[in-house]
Amino acid sequence: MSTISVSDLNALVRSGQVIELIDVRTPDEYREVHAELAVNVPLDTFDAAAVVKSRKAAGQPLYMICRSGGRSQRACDLLAAAGFAGAVNVEGGTLAWIESGFATAVSTDASSGAMATGSACSFKPKT
DSSP: OEEEOHHHHHHHHHTTOOEEEEEOSOHHHHHHOEETTOEEOOGGGOOHHHHHHTOSSTTSOEEEEOSSSHHHHHHHHHHHHTTOOOEEEETTHHHHHHHTTOOEEOOSSTTTTBOTTSOOOEEOOOO
């Protein structure tokens, strides 16, 4: 299983690379604060096969984040068990992302940012 630091992930975002980032925390945790480019797919309802099938950037890594790295590691394990080898765990999770001062967002709507249809969000910053 691969890992990436929040600094390296942010550098990829800043370079203009399309990033798919899934936050596997609970909807309440996600609404409080999340990495700006993350979409919410809670671990307790995580369907690895559906996530892989709905990817917009096939062939590219799929980055997984949670609070500190434990739940996102489990999501990476579920993806690997489903035959997807491109899962990357974000080291230190959202706590490290916030501590590093990278862009965050809050949600006021329970469905904001959620993957209701199971499709991953691709993020490409404006240039």
